Amino acid sequence: MMKQALLGEFLHEAENTRNLLKAIPDNALPYRPQPHLWSVAELASHIAEVYNWYEVTFNQDALDMSEYKYDKGDISKAENILAKFEENVQNAKSAIEKSDENAYMNEWKMTMGGSEPIFPPMPKVQVIRGFLYNHLYHHRGELVSHLRATGNKVPSLYGPNYEESQMTTP
Template sequence: MIKQALLGEFLHEAENTRQILKAIPDSALDWKPSEKNWTTAQLASHISEIYNWYEYTFNQDVFDMGVYQYDKGDISKAANILAKFEENVTTAQRVLENSDENTYLNNWKMEIHGKILFPPTPKVQVIRGFLFNHLYHHRGELVVYLRSTGNKVPGMYGPTADDKI
């Protein structure tokens, strides 16, 4: 039952993520709001990468970032980032669909070479916070990036200022 609720949200929000990634023009990829921020391409790539973490979260109790490797591919074109998203979201959906609800209360942690980065926490809480909410946070940032570069923002939860009602 929990899995079905997570899957429903996952599918709905993956479509929202797809829409915002499709809204990124190549001309905005190098823009960033400050020297401390990622570029639009880096932020969009990170959003796509979060879907790559499902395997490590659902099927392991420890995610060791010290050995984790991810090939983000060529992020110089928005279409490439979208293609990587599609690849990752397909895999993430399969992981979620095949997950065992009996493990959702297992403690999960993230570490790097033995140093704890994310303390032991029930897996279902990590799924909601580390995977889902983390993604939504970065999508919100991407909305600001799009607006700041003069681009339209798709309506994910209803009309936006760009929509004529």
């Protein structure tokens, strides 16, 4: 039952993420609001990459970050980031589908080189909700802000966006 709820939310939100990534024009990719913040390209790439964490989170009880290989691919074009997203989201969907709901309360931990956990171990479902789902929503909000700052339109994610809410119907 919990797996079906997580899968349903995943599918709905993956479509929102897809629509947001599709809204990125190539000329916005280098924009960064401040020198220490990610550019649109880096942020969009990170969003696409988070979907690559689903397999290890749903189907293992630990992640050693020293063994993780981050492959952002070619982020010079928005279509490349979208392609990486599509690849990762399909793998993430498969990870959820094959996961064992009975293991969702297992203790999950992240280490660096087999050392002590980076943060206190917690139930796997807490990691799924926090580090996968909520993490994505947070970065999507940042991406919306970045795109708006570059004068670009953003899609509606949860009902009409500002521009749509200002439209009057005759």
